[in-house]
Amino acid sequence: MSFNFLYHFGRYLLMLRSSIARPERFSMYWKETMRQMNDIGVGSIIIVVLIAVFIGAVTAVQFAYQLQDSFVPKYYIGYIVRDSTIIELAPTITCLVLAGKVGSNIAAEIGGMRQKEHIDAMEIMGVNTAAYLIMPKVIAAVIVIPLLVGIACFVGIMGGYVASVPTGLITDAEYIRGVRSFFEPYYVFMMFVKAVVFAFILTTVSAYQGYHVKGGSIELGQASTQAVVYSDILILLADYLIAILLTQ
Amino acid sequence: MIRTENIFKSFADTEVLKGISHTFESGKTNLIIGRSGAGKTVLLKILVGLLQPSEGTVWYHNVNFSQLDKKQIRAIRMEVGMLFQGSALFDSMTIEENIRFPLDMFTKKTRKEKLDRVNYCLDRVDLNGVNNKFPSEVSGGMQKRVGIARSIVLEPKYLFCDEPNSGLDPKTSIVIDELIKSITMENNITTVINTHDMNSVMEIGENIALLYKGELAWTGHKDEVLDSDNQILQDFIFASPFLQRLRKAALTKG
Numbered sequence: 001m002s003f004n005f006l007y008h009f010g011r012y013l014l015m016l017r018s019s020i021a022r023p024e025r026f027s028m029y030w031k032e033t034m035r036q037m038n039d040i041g042v043g044s045i046i047i048v049v050l051i052a053v054f055i056g057a058v059t060a061v062q063f064a065y066q067l068q069d070s071f072v073p074k075y076y077i078g079y080i081v082r083d084s085t086i087i088e089l090a091p092t093i094t095c096l097v098l099a100g101k102v103g104s105n106i107a108a109e110i111g112g113m114r115q116k117e118h119i120d121a122m123e124i125m126g127v128n129t130a131a132y133l134i135m136p137k138v139i140a141a142v143i144v145i146p147l148l149v150g151i152a153c154f155v156g157i158m159g160g161y162v163a164s165v166p167t168g169l170i171t172d173a174e175y176i177r178g179v180r181s182f183f184e185p186y187y188v189f190m191m192f193v194k195a196v197v198f199a200f201i202l203t204t205v206s207a208y209q210g211y212h213v214k215g216g217s218i219e220l221g222q223a224s225t226q227a228v229v230y231s232d233i234l235i236l237l238a239d240y241l242i243a244i245l246l247t248q
Numbered sequence: 249m250i251r252t253e254n255i256f257k258s259f260a261d262t263e264v265l266k267g268i269s270h271t272f273e274s275g276k277t278n279l280i281i282g283r284s285g286a287g288k289t290v291l292l293k294i295l296v297g298l299l300q301p302s303e304g305t306v307w308y309h310n311v312n313f314s315q316l317d318k319k320q321i322r323a324i325r326m327e328v329g330m331l332f333q334g335s336a337l338f339d340s341m342t343i344e345e346n347i348r349f350p351l352d353m354f355t356k357k358t359r360k361e362k363l364d365r366v367n368y369c370l371d372r373v374d375l376n377g378v379n380n381k382f383p384s385e386v387s388g389g390m391q392k393r394v395g396i397a398r399s400i401v402l403e404p405k406y407l408f409c410d411e412p413n414s415g416l417d418p419k420t421s422i423v424i425d426e427l428i429k430s431i432t433m434e435n436n437i438t439t440v441i442n443t444h445d446m447n448s449v450m451e452i453g454e455n456i457a458l459l460y461k462g463e464l465a466w467t468g469h470k471d472e473v474l475d476s477d478n479q480i481l482q483d484f485i486f487a488s489p490f491l492q493r494l495r496k497a498a499l500t501k502g
Contacts, residue, residue: 018318025353121336124296124408125350126325 012208018130019138029136036140040102044148047101048094052152055089056081056159064169074170078178081160086187090153092239095198098145099231103206106137107227110210111220119211134207138200145199146192153191190246197238202231249274250295250406250438255304257290264290266462268304275436277429277452279443282459283484289410291459292442296330296408297321308406326354329399331409331428335391337383337398343370344379347398354402369397373427389420393427400431406438407431413445421445425452446485449473458484474498 023029063080110133113119122129157179164170170178206227213223250272257265264287272278272295280288293299295306297313306313308324316324337346344366351362370376373393383391392412399407409428413421429452432439441448449456453470458481465480473485474495486492 028353116339117332117334117336118338120298121330121332123298124325124328124330125353125402126322126328127353128322 008208011212012204015130015134015208015211016204018128019134021128021131021135023131023135024127029132032132032136033140036137037144039105040098040137040140041144041148044098044101045151047097048148048152049155051093051097052085052090052155053159053162055093056085056156056161057163059084059089059156060160060164061169064164073174075174075178075181077164077170078160078175079181080178082157082179082183083187085153085156085160086191088239090156091149091191091194091198092235094149094152095145095195095202095235096232098148098199099202099206099235100228102141103202103227103231104224106203106206107210107213107224108220110134110207111213111223112210114211114213115216115220130211133211134204137207138203141199141203142196145202146195149191149195190242193246194239194242197242198235201234201238205231205234249309250440251307252291252295253305253307255291255294255306256302257287257294257299258302264462265294265301268457268459268462268464270457270464270467271455272438272440273455274438275433276439276454277432278438278440278455278457279449279453280440280457280459281444281449281453281484282465283444286459287462288442288444288459292408292410292440295440296328297325326402327405329402329404329407331392331395331399331407331412333411333414335383335388335395337391337394339383342380342382343375343386343394346383346394347401350398350402365401366397369401370394372400372431373397389416389424392416392420392424396424396427396431400435403435404437407440409439409441409443411443411445412441413443413448418447421447422451428452446491449485460484 059081060077063077064074067074067076110119113133119129119133122132161175165172165175209223209227209230213220252268252270255265255268256263268287268291280291282288290299294301297306301314304314311324313321313324337343338349341349344363347366347369348362351357351365355362357365366379367376370378373396375390375393375397378386378390378394383394386394396412407428412424412428416424425448428439428441431437441452443449450470450473453473456466456468456470456473457464458466458478460480466476466478468476473481476482482495486495
C-alpha cells in the first residue's frame with residue numbers, strides 16, 4: 001500500500017518535472033493555453049453559477065432557520081453567507097465540482113490520446129508531451145479557476161440575497177448591512193490561495209491519471225473516475241492544510 | 249543506418265527479445281517480420297526509444313542511442329518519421345493541420361512555406377485537395393497516406409512503419425508499399441517496416457529480419473526467401489497449403 005503510494009507519487013513528481021520545460025515553439029503553447037482557458041473557463045461558467053446561486057440560497061435559508069427565536073441579530077445572515085461563501089463554499093465546492101467536470105475531461109482527453117498512440121506520435125516527432133499536454137492546462141486552470149471562484153463567490157452572496165430578502169426572511173437593508181459588517185479582506189486572499197492550489201491539484205492529478213493510462217476503454221473509464229476521486233480527496237486535504245496554515 | 253547489438257527485453261518474468269543483433273541499412277526497406285507475439289513491435293519501439301532495452305545497445309550511425317538523455321533523444325527524433333498502425337492522426341485537426349503540426353512545432357517557416365510543404369507532401373502521397381477534411385472523413389488507406397505525409401514532412405533520415413498494411417485491402421497495401429519504397433530510395437532514408445504481410449515481404453523486402461519467439465531466426469533479401477531451407481521462415485511465409493503448393497510449383501519451374 002505505502003509502496004504503491006510512493007510509486008505513484010514519485011511518478012507524479014517526475015511527470016511534473018518533465019512538464020516544466022522550455023516550449024519547443026511558444027506560439028503553439030500559447031494557442032493551446034488559450035484553448036484550455038476557453039474550455040475550462042467559458043465551458044464551466046454555467047454550472048459554477050448555478051451551483052453558487054443555490055449554495056448561497058441554501059446557506060441563507062438554513063441560517064435564517066437557525067437564528068429563529070434567538071437573540072442574534074438577523075443581519076448576521078448576510079454576514080454568515082458572505083464569510084462562509086468566501087472562506088469555504090466558493091473555492092471548495094466550485095473546485096470539487098470542477099474536479100468532476102474539468103478533471104474527468106482532462107483524464108479522458110489525455111488518456112484517449114495515449115490509447116490512440118497520439119502521445120507516442122508526438123514523442124517520435126520530438127515533442128515534450130508532458131510539457132505540451134500538461135503545462136497549458138495547468139497554466140489555464142490556475143488563471144481561470146480563481147476567476148470562476150471569484151464569480152461563484154459574488155453569485156453565492158447574491159443567491160443568499162435572493163433566497164432571503166424577497167421571501168421576507170430578512171429585509172434588504174439588514175442583508176446588505178450583514179454583508180458589509182466585519183469584513184476581512186484577508187479572507188478574500190485566502191479564497192484565492194485555495195483556488196490556485198485546488199486548480200493545480202485537479203489539473204495535475206487528472207493529467208497524471210490520463211497520461212499513464214494503459215489498456216482499453218474500461219481502464220480509461222477507471223482513470224477518469226480516479227482522477228475525480230483523488231482530486232476531490234486531495235482538494236479536501238489541501239483545504240484543511242491551508243485552513244491551518246493561513247489561520248495561525 | 250541503425251544497428252542493434254545484443255538487445256534483450258523482458259516484461260516482468262517474460263523475456264520478449266533475446267539477444268537481437270541486426271543492421272538496418274540506409275536507402276533500403278528493412279523489414280521486421282514474424283508471427284504475432286514474436287516481439288516485432290517491442291523491437292520497433294526500442295529502435296525509436298519508446299521502450300528501453302533491458303540489455304543491449306541501439307546505434308544510429310555512430311551515435312549510441314541507448315545512452316542519450318531525453319534532450320538528445322528529442323534532437324535525434326527531429327530526424328525520425330513514424331507511421332503508426334492506426335495512423336495516430338489527431339482527430340480534432342484537419343488533414344492539413346495534422347501534416348503541418350511538426351512544421352508549426354519545430355520550424356520557423358512562413359505560413360506560405362508551410363502550406364507549400366504540406367501540399368508537396370500530400371501530392372507525394374497522391375492526396376491532393378483533402379487539406380480541409382478531418383481524418384474521420386477519409387478512408388483507412390487515405391489515413392495511412394496522410395500518416396506517411398506527416399512522417400516525411402520534416403524530411404526524416406529514418407522512417408519507421410508499424411504494420412502499414414494492417415486493415416487494408418491487397419491493392420491498397422501494394423500502393424502503400426510502393427510509396428514507402430520510393431520515398432526511401434528518393435531520400436536515401438533508413439526505413440524499418442514492421443509487418444506480417446506476405447505481399448510486402450516479397451515485394452519490398454530488401455533486408456528482412458525474421459523474429460521467432462524473441463530471437464532472430466533468419467535474415468536475408470526477398471529473393472532468398474523462396475530458396476531458403478530455413479523451416480521457420482518457410483512455415484511463416486508459406487503458411488497455407490495453397491502457398492506451399494505455389495512455392496513447390498515455383499521451385500519445380502526453377
